[in-house]
Amino acid sequence: MARPIERHDTPALAGILKVPTGIPGLDEITAGGLPAGRPTLICGSAGCGKTLMAMEFLVRGATEYGEPGVFMSFEEGVQELTENVRSLGFDLGELVEQEKLVIDYVHVERSEIEETGEYDLEGLFIRLGFAIDSIGAKRVVLDTLEVLFGGLQNEAILRSELRRLFRWLKDRGVTAVITGERGEGSLTRHGLEEYVSDCVILLDHRVNDQLATRRLRVVKYRGSIHGTNEYPFLIDEDGIDVLPVTSLSLEHAATSQRISTGIPGLDQMLSGQGYFRGSSVLISGRAGTGKTSLSAHFVDAACRRGERCVFFAFEESRNQVVRNMRSIGLDLQPWVDNGQLLFHAARPTLHGLERHLVTIYKSIRDFQPQVVIVDPITNFLSVGGEEEVKSMLMRLIDFLKAHQVTALFTSLTHIEQMEQTEVGVSSLMDTWLLVRQNEISGERNRTLYVLKARGMAHSNQLREVLLTDEGIRLVDPYLGSEGALTGSARLAQEAKEKAAAITRLETMERRRRELERKREALEARLTALRLEFQAEQEETERVLAQEEAREARLLDDRRDMARARKVDSGPDTGGAAGNAGKGGLIQ
């Protein structure tokens, strides 16, 4: 069986050698498996799954790790045992045939046994030793040794023989699992834990609010770190599944890769690129705010990128979601058909929280998606208390992050404007979108804003969400003195603005034309003035020329007159040397 996803964050630890159980989750909690070559005690009350867990340890060892095993049963016969585990897909008969498994039923019945004097359990040792040698077993299960306490009277002998048995098992170097019935005030009814000091695992099966939950706890593990919490586990058609509730460390890788939300406007709000891959996103809002539609967009975008998605629908069936999304122009059916999209629709009340968690966990492990939608998480509140739901989501988110799965959760809120998700999980989320409904002028309009987005410069603006035939569109609401307007109020405002703009444009055009006209008029006047000036200039020059001509004639006349009076020196030529007075005459 290919189960690659489990083993990835099992820390490599120096120290004791470990043997993987092959049980999903258990190896993670025990940081590698059970102590090699040492006995481990699995205890719990009747029906808690001890025998099954022990059997799976053997079967996985035989089939996946090449380690044959011996199952020594003190309670159930071979036939019974084979039938019981067939439902988990284990074919014991085949394994026995292939010499990978030996099942030995030890029949102990007090009424058939009379005791007289000293004895030991060498018969059991020989029997076990022979079984181990016959197939070269590396793993041994003793289920349940405590039956011996009922079958044999001499407890002193039994106890010393048990002590010898555990030492013997260690000497043989087999990894043993001993099961024990839970006792009052002690781990096992007959104190088996006293002999097994290396590793003790406690199983529990309890019923709360009519919902049964199985839990597992590693009580002690000598020489190794281990998860100390109670971990829920499941028994289903694939065997046991333990859920590593919370990772031992908070060490998931964080990529800076971004993936589109499927809505350009929303990408824009998240610094233009969308969500971080492997992050957790919460969309909260009241009923009918479009949470599922936003999720569907994300799914569609992921599928277009060639990624795989799992959609956990806890409110609607698959067909319902597909049909409803068609109304906004999103067809998810092709993705379902080509196997990229897996729907998992169930009522939350179907199982307990743990069971849901394991179901989610399993389908993620088997389907290996890149994107997971849980719609909505608030429905879990009908199954568990707030704290439980929160812890479950924390585990889920840890798990998803560890596997770089981007998760989108929706949350249904009931009180308008409540910024506190009822489940109180917001602190676990990296990105939180809030969709609100505003009631203005007789209509409801959806607005969306980013409440937080870790690690990115996100928009602080409100956007109006429009559900159109071509999907969701985010538009800027009208922001003005009357506040943010959405819906028809926004449309009205926009129309008004458009009209005003047209008017403004017309006014400007008119002014421009006026100016042009003025310029033309001015230029006309300028031309006229220039012409006038030219005319004047020509006239003036003509007059000046006439005057000059007259002056020249006068001068000629005076010379002629002086010549006629016999003046020696001309007033112009000789007078300059000292006859200033004479010169004045001429002037």
Added chain:
Amino acid sequence: MSTNTVAQDHSRSPEPSDFYDLRLYVAGQTPKSVAALANLKRFCEEHLAGKYRIEVIDLVENPKLARSDQILAIPTLVRRLPEPIRKIIGDLSSSERVLVGLEIRPRS
């Protein structure tokens, strides 16, 4: 099989009601096993003279039989006949308990 049969009377055809077919399972020659065999022999001679057969099986040599015969404790005495099968574990040091265990009626 290296079963060591300590037969007392082979010739007599076993009578279903009062013939005792006994098997003693041991693991090597341990003091307990030796004591058990000695105790058993003494007991049989005393109470079942002439109508019993003892087979000693050493599990060290025949480990397979531990499983098929459902043996756990050593030594174990199994009464194969008369039916039903009865088991007595221990070194058979208490004759009284063996008497009860083998469901032997006191000799008339």
